[in-house]
Amino acid sequence: METVDVVSSLAELQELLERDETVYVRYSKGYDADASSGSFDTESGLELPGLSVNPLTPEDWWTRPVRDWLARQLCQYKHLHEKNPERHAWALTGTLAGRGPDCEPLLVDVVPLARLSDDLLVEAEDVYKSNFDAGTGPED
Numbered sequence: 001m002e003t004v005d006v007v008s009s010l011a012e013l014q015e016l017l018e019r020d021e022t023v024y025v026r027y028s029k030g031y032d033a034d035a036s037s038g039s040f041d042t043e044s045g046l047e048l049p050g051l052s053v054n055p056l057t058p059e060d061w062w063t064r065p066v067r068d069w070l071a072r073q074l075c076q077y078k079h080l081h082e083k084n085p086e087r088h089a090w091a092l093t094g095t096l097a098g099r100g101p102d103c104e105p106l107l108v109d110v111v112p113l114a115r116l117s118d119d120l121l122v123e124a125e126d127v128y129k130s131n132f133d134a135g136t137g138p139e140d
Contacts, residue, residue: 004031004090004112004113004114004115005113005114005115006114006115006116006117007091007114007115007116007117007120008117008119008120009119009120009123010067010070010071010120010123010124010127011067012120013056013070013091013114013116013120014066014067014070016091016113016114017056017057017066017070020093020113021057021093022055022057022093023055023056023057023091023092023093023113024053024054024055024056024057024091024092024093024094024105024107025053025054025056025073025074025077025089025090025091025092025116026051026052026053026054026089026090026092027077027078027080027087027088027089028051028087028088028090029086029087029088030088030090030112030115031090031092031110031112034051034110035110038050038051039051039052039100039106041100041101043101044101048098048100048106049097049098049106049108050094050096050097050098050105050106050107050108051092051094051106051107051108051110052100052104052105052106053092053094053104053105053106053107054073054076054077054104054105055073055105056069056070056073056074056091067127068127068131068132070124071123071124071125071127071128071131072128072132074089074116074120074121074124074125074128075124075125075128075134078121078124078125088115088116089115089116089120089121090112090113090114090115090116091112091113091114091115091116092107092110092111092112092113093107093110093111093113094107094108094109094110094111095107095108095109
């Protein structure tokens with residue numbers, strides 16, 4: 001993981017999406033740590049058949065700016081980094097092996113693309129809070 005680029009802005013991350021067809025984000029100790037272990041479902045104790053990730057490539061139905069999608073997706077699991085500073089965000093691609101218990105994609109044959117900087121995560125949070133009703137659900 002030491003040899004991959006560091007992405008420091010949403011604009012740089014969007015450029016990465018333009019170069020790679022399908023890109024995901026993962027919050028963990030990094031590729032090297034993940035290469036020797038997998039993802040687990042903490043509630044059941046079961047090992048998952050791939051690494052749990054969140055998609056950074058917008059869905060076809062998304063009509064808002066790509067920057068908004070990226071900000072929202074990065075913020076969905078940012079709490080993992082906040083609770084454990086040893087975890088950081090990194091962009092990756094790979095082969096879809098299935099879905100986890102929260103319907104998240106599970107990847108195998110993972111290829112690390114970039115580490116995502118803390119500055120990028122701050123920018124993402126600013127965009128998310130500015131452009132969305134962050135934290136609002138159907139019962140609110």
